[in-house]
Amino acid sequence: MSAYWLMKSEPDAFSIDDLKSCPNKTDSWDGIRNYQARNFMRDMKKGDLVFFYHSNCKVPGIVGIMTVVSNEVYPDHTAFDPNSKYYDPKSTPEKVRWEMVDVKYKRKLKRCISLQELKEIPTLKDMRLLQKGNRLSIIPVSKKEWETILKLEG
DNA sequence: GCCAACGTTGGC
DNA sequence: GCCAACGTTGGC
Numbered sequence: 001m002s003a004y005w006l007m008k009s010e011p012d013a014f015s016i017d018d019l020k021s022c023p024n025k026t027d028s029w030d031g032i033r034n035y036q037a038r039n040f041m042r043d044m045k046k047g048d049l050v051f052f053y054h055s056n057c058k059v060p061g062i063v064g065i066m067t068v069v070s071n072e073v074y075p076d077h078t079a080f081d082p083n084s085k086y087y088d089p090k091s092t093p094e095k096v097r098w099e100m101v102d103v104k105y106k107r108k109l110k111r112c113i114s115l116q117e118l119k120e121i122p123t124l125k126d127m128r129l130l131q132k133g134n135r136l137s138i139i140p141v142s143k144k145e146w147e148t149i150l151k152l153e154g
Numbered sequence: 155g156c157c158a159a160c161g162t163t164g165g166c
Numbered sequence: 167g168c169c170a171a172c173g174t175t176g177g178c
Contacts, residue, residue, distance in 0.1 A: 008176090033174095034161075056176050115177080133159040135175045 002047045004141040005040065006062070006129060007103070008055040016052045016064040016108060025105035026069055030078045031086040033098060037138040041101050044068045050103060051141065051149070053129075054112070061114035062149065065106040073099035109153050123148045 007029065009015070019027055032038055048068040054060055076098040078084040079091035091097035118124055128139045141149075 010176090036161095060177070135160060137175085 002045065002049060003043070004049050004051075004143060004146040005044065005068075006051040006053050006139045006141050007066075008053045008137040008139075010056045011054045012057065015054065016105070019052070019066065019103070020105045020108075022105075026102055028076075028100050028102050030076050030100050032076065032100060032137065033079075033086065033088065034137065037136055038073075038099055040136075040138045040140060041073050041099060043140075044073070044101050046071050049106075049146070051146075055137075059112060059114050061112045061117070062109060063112050064108040066103045067106050068101055069104045070102040073101055076100040111153065113149060113152050117152065118149070121148065121152070 019025065029041070032041065046068055050066045050068060051062045052064040052066055053062050075093065075096040076086070076091070078086040079088040079096075079098045080093060081087055086098075088098060115129075118127070119130055124130060124145055127141070127145050128134060128136070129141075
């Protein structure tokens with residue numbers, strides 16, 4: 001039984017096209033430094049489906065779909081690297097604080113389904129993404145929400 | 155670039 | 167354990 005998720009990324013930093021051009025269209029989702037988001041990654045299973053969301057850009061919204069391809073989380077080594085912008089001395093190989101999963105590009109949506117459009121759909125009004133002040137970069141999506149959004153694609 | 159909302163840190 | 171100060175996120 002696979003689950004559904006949404007993961008945010010700033011397209012200026014890492015866009016869906018960037019993921020698509022990675023070797024094997026696969027990359028590790030590094031840099032998560034929020035406990036709630038990390039805990040959601042711990043719940044991920046290989047084969048789970050994920051919406052790729054572009055945030056902090058001109059038209060924020062869902063732009064594509066990817067799949068979880070790692071069996072479980074593993075240490076986010078960027079936390080160990082003093083030269084990384086994601087460096088966190090509180091996470092060490094002996095005592096790992098931050099973890100990540102691997103994701104693989106599946107496809108782009110035919111069009112970007114914007115945040116504004118999502119807000120207008122009554123079925124989605126309880127969606128976590130749309131709650132006021134929500135800044136979580138990894139969010140669970142229900143089956144119903146997933147299917148509703150896919151129908152919007154047309 | 156502004157700023158509201160939220161998470162984290164650290165002094166007490 | 168409280169909470170002020172600070173940093174970050176992300177829509178606008």
